[in-house]
Amino acid sequence: DAGITQSPRHKVTETGTPVTLRCHQTENHRYMYWYRQDPGHGLRLIHYSYGVKDTDKGEVSDGYSVSRSKTEDFLLTLESATSSQTSVYFCAISLTGKGSYEQYFGPGTRLTVT
Amino acid sequence: AQSVTQLDSQVPVFEEAPVELRCNYSSSVSVYLFWYVQYPNQGLQLLLKYLSGSTLVKGINGFEAEFNKSQTSFHLRKPSVHISDTAEYFCAVSTTNTGNQFYFGTGTSLTVIP
Numbered sequence: 001d002a003g004i005t006q007s008p009r010h011k012v013t014e015t016g017t018p019v020t021l022r023c024h025q026t027e028n029h030r031y032m033y034w035y036r037q038d039p040g041h042g043l044r045l046i047h048y049s050y051g052v053k054d055t056d057k058g059e060v061s062d063g064y065s066v067s068r069s070k071t072e073d074f075l076l077t078l079e080s081a082t083s084s085q086t087s088v089y090f091c092a093i094s095l096t097g098k099g100s101y102e103q104y105f106g107p108g109t110r111l112t113v114t
Numbered sequence: 115a116q117s118v119t120q121l122d123s124q125v126p127v128f129e130e131a132p133v134e135l136r137c138n139y140s141s142s143v144s145v146y147l148f149w150y151v152q153y154p155n156q157g158l159q160l161l162l163k164y165l166s167g168s169t170l171v172k173g174i175n176g177f178e179a180e181f182n183k184s185q186t187s188f189h190l191r192k193p194s195v196h197i198s199d200t201a202e203y204f205c206a207v208s209t210t211n212t213g214n215q216f217y218f219g220t221g222t223s224l225t226v227i228p
Contacts, residue, residue: 041220103216
C-alpha cells in the first residue's frame with residue numbers, strides 16, 4: 001500500500017461541465033501520474049508530474065489539465081467534460097530514484113459523462 | 115515511444131492447468147519490465163518486475179516471468195492456476211532513459227474455469 005487515495009471514487013456529470021479529480025499520497029513521492037483505462041486500450045498516460053508545479057503531457061492529454069501545488073496532491077481537471085472522457089481514471093506514484101522503478105496505483109475513479 | 119503487445123486479449127484455462135500470458139515490447143534501449151494484475155473494480159497490483167540480473171523473475175501468487183532480450187519478450191507463467199487468479203493482467207515497460215514513464219499493453223483477461 002503506497003498510501004494513495006483518489007476522490008471522488010464515482011462521479012456522474014453532464015457534458016460541458018468542469019470536473020476535478022483528486023489524487024492524494026501520504027509518502028512524499030516525487031513522481032505522480034494520471035492514467036485513463038478504457039476497454040481495448042489498457043492504461044494510457046494523460047499527464048504526469050515530477051515535482052511541485054512541474055508537470056508534463058502524456059499520450060492522451062487533450063481536454064485535460066493538471067496541477068500540483070503541493071507534493072501530496074495531484075489534481076486532474078476536465079475543463080469541459082465530453083462523453084469520450086467517460087472512463088476509469090487511475091492515479092499512480094513512482095518509486096523512481098529510490099532503487100526501483102515500479103509504479104503503485106490508487107483505487108481509481110469511475111467517471112461517467114452523460 | 116515504446117510499444118507493448120499482449121498477444122491474447124482473453125485466455126480461458128481450467129483450474130490447476132498451467133498458463134502463459136504473452137507480452138512483447140519494442141525498444142532499442144535497455145528496459146524495465148513489469149506485470150500487473152487487476153481484480154474486478156480494483157486498482158492495479160504489481161505481480162513482478164525485471165530490472166536487471168537473472169532473466170527469470172518470481173512474483174507473488176506463484177507467478178513467474180522470463181525476460182528474453184533477443185525476442186523482446188516477457189511472458190508470464192504459472193504452473194497451476196486457481197479460481198482466484200481470474201483477473202486482468204497487464205504488461206508494462208519503461209526504459210532506462212525514461213525510467214519514470216510506463217507504457218502498458220492492452221491487457222489479457224484470464225478466466226479460470228472450475
